[in-house]
Amino acid sequence: MKMILTARLSLITVFVACLLGNSSARNIRDVNGVALDFNGAPRSKCPASAHEGNQPADRVDTSLKLRQLRSEMVRVTSVQGPPLDGYIVTSDDAHQSETVAPRDARREFITGFFGSFGEAVITLDKAVFWTDGRYHIQADQQLSCDWTLMKLGNENVATLSEWLAHEFGSDSKETRIGADPTLIPAFVWENWQYDLLNTSVKLVAVRNNLIDTIWQVGRPPYNANPAFVLEDEYAGRPWQEKIQSVRREMEVAGADALVVTALDEIAWLFNIRGYDIPDTPVLRSYALVALGSIHLYVPERKLRKSFHVHLKTYDCFHADCVRIHNYTSIWHDLRTMAQVWDTVWLPAPCGYSRGASREIYASIPAMRRLVRPSPIIDMRAVKNPIEIHGMEQAHIRDAVAMCDFLAYTEDQIMLGTQGWDELQIARFANEVRYEQNNTMGISFPTIVGYGPHAALPHYEPANTTSIIVGTESTLVIDSGGQYKDGTTDVTRTLHYGEPTMEQKTAYTRVLIGSIQLASLIFPANLRTDQLDAFARQPLWAAGLDYQHGTGHGVGHFLSVHESPISVSYDTSGTSDMECSAVRLQPGFFLSNEPGYYKEGEFGVRLENVLKVVEFNNTGSSGERKFLKFEDVTLVPYEPKLIDLELLVPSHRRWLNAYNERIRKVIGAELKTQRRIKGYNWMMSKTRRIPEGRSGSSSSALPHYSFLITLTVYYVFLDRTDPWKLCS
CATH class of the missing domain: 3.40.350.10 (Creatinase/prolidase N-terminal domain)
Known part of the structure; x- marks a missing residue:
């Protein structure tokens, strides 16, 4: 009921905003008079002089590179024009790829931060870096104290263009901010120009990339392998x-x-x-x-x-x-x-x-x-029938590899074998996939995070950061494979000791969110942003959330993050309104990956890839088309982390049916490949659970699916889009 009341209050808020005018409605900061944050988030272990010898292991000192870049900014021959007051470096290559070749990792070179997203502005006396909620903690650890960190997604954080306008807006002379137009997406460039239109700041196209000028030593070449x-x-x-x-x-x-x-x-x-x-x-x-x-x-x-x-x-x-x-x-x-x-x-x-x-x-x-x-x-x-079949087969082989890998890893951890740290587990996960047919490598750098590292959604172990995996906390493993017939992406959270009740509750809430989304039957005109609430509701019910999307499209032997699909309720930061909320079609493949992260202690994430199929609604007149999901990822969950008291009968039935598919499909393939260790491990993790409630625990999560559906129907569907009431 609270969710419905909140939805109605939201509608009332919009009506009031409509009376005040559209521009006021959409710019809440102006209405409330809240000042923007131009100073950035507090930095850990900064200033460096006060924490000498006690810096994070993966923090990179970029002070020399910043001095070199500033020298080039005022060098007329480098800029090919008057000196610059600032220089922008984004994560892009010339094709606006989400992941770039090592030779094109210019933003990583100048900042020391190696996450997939971030934007940097370097002026003659400041260095400022923006990144989103996936990387807030990681960026704080990796950026040296020379950098100001702007955490996008937090309230009232100034954007790059707002920061430039504030920093140089009072200058009487023209301020020249350079950027490479072959790397910056056109829409980003145009947005910056619009935001800076009535300021003294001028955006300057510098085709001689200044990072390339100073990156002369140790820069890797492009891959020479032929297509x-x-x-x-x-x-x-x-x-x-x-x-x-x-x-x-x-x-x-x-x-x-x-x-x-x-x-x-x-x-x-x-x-x-x-x-x-x-x-x-x-x-x-x-x-x-x-x-x-x-x-x-x-x-x-x-x-x-x-x-x-x-x-x-x-x-x-x-x-x-x-x-x-x-x-x-x-x-x-x-x-x-x-x-x-x-x-x-x-x-x-x-x-x-x-x-x-x-x-x-x-x-x-x-x-x-x-x-x-x-x-x-x-x-x-929309995958064609051969691509669909290939994706299904690739996920079967990938699940076999995962079961074998997880079984062997559990044995080594429980036996206390030396050297089994995060990095060793990541390497082993990559190696096991190469034993499968049609394998072409991994689909993204394998994420293995234990304890506090599990609370970093995109943590990648390195020699300087890898820690031994123990039995006190959770271990998050997010990995995927490239096969000639498909691309996979799977995340599982493990525990090799006795989990705490807090860890079990967090895991179970994330699992319930995953089940609620996976088991959904929905009209074909439902948008992807509306799906997000079903996965987040068990966490929202406890006042919790996670700062990343719930799902993304998955390619066929291509990008593991594929447009146009993105399952996220927060589309406020997107400028591509045509694609920010798409309607699913049969043949789409997307991930389902809710999570929970307690900073400094532990994390939980569970990820399956779903296939969109038609729902044969024989019980109605058939006037409206309905869709549903089928899980193509078939890897067991961790039973010891599941609090059965929180599962209602529908969750239990789904979990039993899912485990039965694993035993039937993956079990047969494990036996065919004679992977007995993986088979025994899989059987131990997929035991049937009682489908009736074992008690009336007061901690049990209420089943809010009907209320969520009602809220989505009244608030989010196109015909009742509250913002359209203003027009």
Whole structure:
């Protein structure tokens, strides 16, 4: 009932805001007069002089690099213009990839922070870094005391552009802030320009990247391994059919050409894969798809003869063959070809796809730009029947590897074998996957965190931070594999001793959230942001939450984070409103990963990959389409961490059915591969539990599914979107 009352109060708040005007409604900070935080969060072990010799093990001293960068900022030959007052470094490469090649890790080089997201501003006397809730603790540990840390997601934290306006807004002279336009997404650049429009701050395009200028020693080269062809038996569709589908979308949109800059889109479109991004099988390239020609820009040394045969590049003169060009020729050809094209489709941001760079946009005259999310995103998200079958088979083999790995790891920990720290467990997890058919490596760096490290959602063990795994706290293992027929992503939380009641309660609440989302049957017009509440409700009921999304799309032998799917109720920070809340379709694959993190003590996360399927609603007239989920991840949970008193009968039935599938499907494969240790471990973790309530414990979680559904229906569905009442 409290949730419904809260929803009604939210509606009342919006109505009042509507009376005050739209702009006031959306800018609560102005209404409440709350001052923004420009000074950043308190830093642990800072200043360094007061904690000499007692700094975090993975903290990186970047003071010398900052001095070198500041020297370049005022050097006219480096800037190729007047000196700069500041320089922006983001996490991007030239293709706006979520994960970048080691050679392109410029933000990591200058900050020492190696998480996947962050933005830095370096002025002549300050260094400021922004990151989101996944990395608040990690960034505090890794950034030296030279840096001010801005924790995005916390209340009233100034954004990068707000900080610049505040820092230099009172200056009478023009302030020049430089950035590399080949790396910055166009929408980010435009947002910064808009925010700084009435200030003295000018955003300056510096094409001579200043990080590259100072990063001369120890910079790794690009991967030299050649690209390879993904056969149709795995891809499910020939690339020519995909090109035809893209051209149909172009004709509907009235576009003469489509610029493709995202590496995973190019890999999917042409049925090719590569080694240019760690753990993501893509090839560094650009593509131009016109109605009468196809152009691929790639380093020539990356191509084998089979690649040319596959794309029909030899004697290529017609519309359905691919013309190969040098990678850097894209900049000349864009400006040249745009003179004969009336409309050029440029990719806008969508989910994990950040759209094209500012430099790509600047290469096309504004009157000829058609700015929309790439049509490839939606095509790729709906897996074809062969891809669906491949994903299912990949997850079966991956579950076999996980059961074998977890069984052996548990034995070593319980026996007290020396050397079994976080790093050793991560290495072993990676090795076991290589024993499976069609394996192509891991899908992301393996996360293994014990005790306080388990409270860091994206902690990666290193030589300087790895600790021995003991029996007092939880161990979070988040790992995945790349197979030629699919991509996997699974997280399990273990305990090798006797868990505390607090640990069991946290684990069980997270498990219940996962079950509630996985067992959901829902109308097809429900948005992904609305799904989030079902996974979070057991934690919300205790006043708890987690600062990351509940789910993301998963690719087919591609990116483990795939657009457009994102399951998160908080879309306030997204500018891609077209993709921030999508409607699911049969053939989508997405993760389900609620968690709980108690800083400095322990963490819990459970992650399965779900497949979206149609629900055969035989009990109704069939006027409305319904969907449901099927778990393709089949790895046991940890029984000793489950408080059965918190499970209602529906949760118990789901868990028993899930364990029965594991015993039937994974058990058979474990026996086929003669992995007896893994088989015995799996059987011990999937024992049936009573489906009736064993007692009337006052601590049992009430079943709020009906109330959540009612709240979602009244507050979130499109036809009752409260913000639309203002228009």
